[in-house]
Amino acid sequence: MDRTDLQQLSKDELIEMVLRLQRPSKDSRTSSKPPSTDKKEKRVNSRPGGAKPGHEPHNRVLADFADMFRDHEPTACKRCGHAFSGDDTMVLAGAYDEIDIPAIRPHVTRHRRFSCHCPQCGTTTKATAPAVATATPFGPGIHALAIYLKSFHALSYERLSGVFMDIFGLNVSEGAIMNMFSRSRPSFQATAQAAKASLRAARVVASDETGVRIEGTNAQHWVFHCKDAVVHQPDYSRAARVVHETMGGHVPEVWISDRYSAQQSHGHRHQTCLAHLARDTAFALEHGEDDLPLRFQLWFGRVFDFARAISTFAASTVASKKRKFDKQLAGLLCAPTSCDLAQKLQAKIGRARDQLLTFCDYPGEVDVTNNTSERKLRPWVIQRKVTNGYRAMWAAQAEADVRTTIDTARLKGANPFQVIASVLA
Structure with a gap:
């Protein structure tokens, strides 16, 4: 738009244009953009790495098979100095694995092809060529x-x-x-x-x-x-x-x-x-001027919670929950709003209304998101x-x-x- 076009706009239209320009770019939390495109923020009061106080240590589990055993046996009593012999009973007090990778080198098989001169007829005969002679080594x-x-x-x-x-x-x-x-x-x-x-x-x-x-x-x-x-x-x-x-x-x-x-x-x-629509909802909530996106966000939260535990509910409970969610969604889709972001969100969710709760009819078979x-x-x-x-x-x-x-x-x-x-x- 040039200066002439801008002069023809009303005050409200100019205000709306400025507000749109001030909206920040979408990120992975508020859209389908991958997290790799986000700008890294400064970490304020970040905690140092490493184990935290009270963390229970985890030790490596011993390997299923050992290639070599090296036994360490005491030779004398640490109190009186009595020398132990082979007749004394030894009890296993601990086992520890020392793991390493041996030197790696290719295993080379060299195929040698010989020929032989026949002393009777004078013909030289070569052995059949191995497959490697005409293929990859x-x-x-x-x-x-x-x-x-x-x-x-x-x-x-x-x-x-x-x-x-x-x-x-x-x-x-x-x-x-x-x-x-x-x-x-x-x-x-x-x-x-x-x-x-x-x-x-x-x-x-x-x-x-x-x-x-x-x-x-x-x-x-x-x-x-x-x-x-x-x-x-x-x-x-x-x-x-x-x-x-x-x-x-x-x-x-x-x-x-x-x-x-x-x-x-x-x-x-x-x-x-639903995760894609939930991210659109988060963007509208963060940059909109109405509480309708918040109500959508709460609705998505309840649906996600239900989807995670849907296999534990009886069929009648699932059907009842679906009717309840659909009724709540109908109220949100017809709720009045003057925010353009909320209106766009309503329109987008409304176009997909018959595709939002399909998972309820296939408990445990249909995922609620496409994250997989x-x-x-x-x-x-x-x-x-x-x-x-x-x-x-x-x-x-x-x-x-x-x-x-x-x-x-x-x-x-x-x-x-x-x-x-x-x-x-």
Whole structure:
């Protein structure tokens, strides 16, 4: 707006404009922005680190197995000096583990191929060439470690090459590491397809997405999960097409997501993430001029408390609570207010009204928030910050298949490295 436009505004319009400009930026408490974007505040009267007075100490539990035992026995009585012999009874007074990692070096098997000259016909015959002669010299253990460190700890090819040299004394180029991913890709594609099949039969599915760089352009990394599977899917698009292709025509009973339009209308019913709306409510409460956001905040607090304990209530109690919450919400949505932030909050919550209490009809099956999806996306945000993305789509898809395999297995408590090793065995 220029000076002429401003002169045409009324006094009330100018006051409203100034108030809007004075509003602080949103942060992780009052919006869906991640905590990493918040400015760190000075810690006033912060307490020092370390154990606090009265803290009960915790000692390391002894290992299940010991490779070596070193016994320490008294030689003489500390009071009279009597020398102990082998016939005296010794009682175990304490056990302590000393743990260390032995020197690590690669195990090298050198295949030697011989030839033999036939004395009868004069023909020279060579032994059959071993498979390693025409394949990679790196075994499945090195493949598993490279994939684990790259996919699970966000090491770039350059840093991973340095790890192999510094720790193992093994010269592995960045191209060799890339070939390990390419070579291992079919194995993880098979396990990822099995996870996707479980997803396409699920009753409750949740989803979310985050930005990622692929081939130098902005792209998206999607995650879909149910109680039996987790599926990661990179794509250049943030549109609903990705959901349709991933689900393969399957429509679950309930879909859980935030309010993004591309994640709507994929299930027979929908549960909107209440945490997102609660953060919008916190912003309106902090910067608004009405007590309506406070009343919404109290309503969300009661719903969260109920959701945490919903499995302990009888079906009749759950139904009664749902009717009570819905009646209270109806009163809040029609409450009069002159605050524009409160009005916007009313409108946003009103548009999602039929998606707020879906979890009450599926006790223990449907989460009230989409925080689980956000936690499964967190490694990709870290990966994006550390490595700045992927140079090729096939690399992004290969790593997504690895994470799909690992995250699905972790639902049953499996060890990530052992999962990778078993797939490559």
